[in-house]
Every structure is written in structure tokens, then in C-alpha cells.
Amino acid sequence: MRYLLLTLIIFNLTSCDFKTSSDYNAEAEKLEKVGKYKDAISLLNIAIEKDPENLYALTNRAVDKSIIEDYIGAIKDYSTIIKIDPDNTLAYLNRGKNKKRLDDFKGAIDDFNSAIKTKGTDVIYIDKIENSIIDGFEFDVAMEEIRYERGIAYYNIDSSKTAFQDFDFCIQKNFELGNSYLYRGHIFHAYRKNKEACLDYQNALKNGNEEAIKWIKQDCNE
Numbered sequence: 755m756r757y758l759l760l761t762l763i764i765f766n767l768t769s770c771d772f773k774t775s776s777d778y779n780a781e782a783e784k785l786e787k788v789g790k791y792k793d794a795i796s797l798l799n800i801a802i803e804k805d806p807e808n809l810y811a812l813t814n815r816a817v818d819k820s821i822i823e824d825y826i827g828a829i830k831d832y833s834t835i836i837k838i839d840p841d842n843t844l845a846y847l848n849r850g851k852n853k854k855r856l857d858d859f860k861g862a863i864d865d866f867n868s869a870i871k872t873k874g875t876d877v878i879y880i881d882k883i884e885n886s887i888i889d890g891f892e893f894d895v896a897m898e899e900i901r902y903e904r905g906i907a908y909y910n911i912d913s914s915k916t917a918f919q920d921f922d923f924c925i926q927k928n929f930e931l932g933n934s935y936l937y938r939g940h941i942f943h944a945y946r947k948n949k950e951a952c953l954d955y956q957n958a959l960k961n962g963n964e965e966a967i968k969w970i971k972q973d974c975n976e
Contacts, residue, residue: 777801778811779811782798782818786814791818798815798818809839812835815831816845826856829849833849844894847866847900850904854906859907859910863908869900881896898927902924902930902933909941914945921941935954939953939955
């Protein structure tokens with residue numbers, strides 16, 4: 755009887771999963787580093803089952819889903835994160851980027867605007883990532899990254915004025931200069947400001963955007 759009881763105790767102990775949600779998340783991160791995103795997602799599923807409010811596991815799973823082009827699945831995970839943490843700047847930004855990939859530009863803009871509101875306003879804001887003393891810095895994003903993504907979304911719905919302001923801001927912040935100059939050049943060209951457009955195309959090329967060569971040849975060789 756004692757032998758049977760001891761056997762049952764050992765069986766129960768060995769069959770139990772003593773790994774925590776954080777343990778599974780850490781193992782998933784190792785798989786992500788070698789590009790095994792689907793395997794990582796399987797581990798993250800377990801991590802989230804163990805702790806449905808593990809923001810790190812939810813964020814990692816959402817990123818992995820984006821990489822394997824499961825954009826709808828990623829959006830669902832980011833929506834869950836936002837319910838848990840309504841001030842999560844990164845979740846709003848990344849949900850917007852996934853909506854943009856699905857050509858939902860207006861929905862993306864709403865998310866980018868929400869991301870900005872978590873930091874303040876377009877003009878007055880705090881970059882928490884530059885000051886780790888402030889809570890929530892792990893899920894913060896620099897303002898220029900948000901406005902760059904918003905600029906692209908605005909550009910795609912022909913809202914040129916707002917898109918121009920966002921790309922102009924990015925240029926002032928030295929962010930994504932090649933693309934920012936190119937987009938701003940396109941907007942100048944649309945308003946028939948060819949001199950300004952060609953200058954931006956030249957700056958786009960100087961900053962590594964070789965697509966600008968096409969537009970320089972097409973519009974700037976008078």
C-alpha cells in the first residue's frame with residue numbers, strides 16, 4: 755500500500771508542469787532568434803494559458819504572428835494587450851501597422867493617433883524609452899516612429915497635408931530619412947512644387963533610397 759502511494763506521488767510530481775509562463779516565454783524567445791516563429795508561437799500559447807495577462811508573451815506572440823503574415827491574429831493579440839494595458843504605446847502602434855498591411859488605413863490612423871495620446875500630443879509628449887525611471891518604458895515607442903507610420907497611412911488615403919507634416923517631423927528628427935524625403939518629395943510634386951520635390955528626391959538618394967533615381971530621371975532632368 756505504501757509502495758502504491760509512493761508511486762502515485764512520484765507520478766503526479768513528474769506529470770506536473772512546473773515551468774512558469776515566463777519560462778515558456780524565455781524558451782520562445784530563443785526559438786525566435788533562430789527564425790522558428792511557428793514553434794515559438796506554440797510555446798507562447800502555453801505561456802499565455804498559464805498567465806493570460808503576460809504582456810511580454812502576448813507581445814511576442816503578436817510579433818511572431820505578424821512575421822508569418824497572420825495579421826488578423828496579431829491584431830487580436832494587440833487588442834487583448836490594450837484591454838489589459840490601455841496605455842501600451844507599442845500595442846497601438848503595432849496594431850495600426852498590421853491594419854495598414856491589410857489596407858485598413860483609416861483604422862491604422864486611429865491606432866497611431868491613440869499611440870500618440872499615450873505619450874501626450876503631437877507637440878508636447880514624453881519619450882519614456884529615453885528615461886527608464888518612468889513606468890511603462892518597455893512598451894514605449896519614439897514619437898518619430900509613430901508619425902512615420904501615420905504619415906504613410908495618411909499618404910495612402912490622399913491626406914497630403916497631414917502626411918507632409920508627419921514626414922517633415924521625421925526629417926527634423928533624422929528618422930527614416932531616405933523614405934521620409936521620398937514621400938515628402940512626392941507630396942511637393944503633387945502640388946507642382948517641382949524644385950522642392952527634386953531637392954527632396956536628391957536627399958532621399960543621398961540617404962540610401964535608390965528608388966529616388968527613377969523620380970529624378972523622370973521629373974528632375976529639365
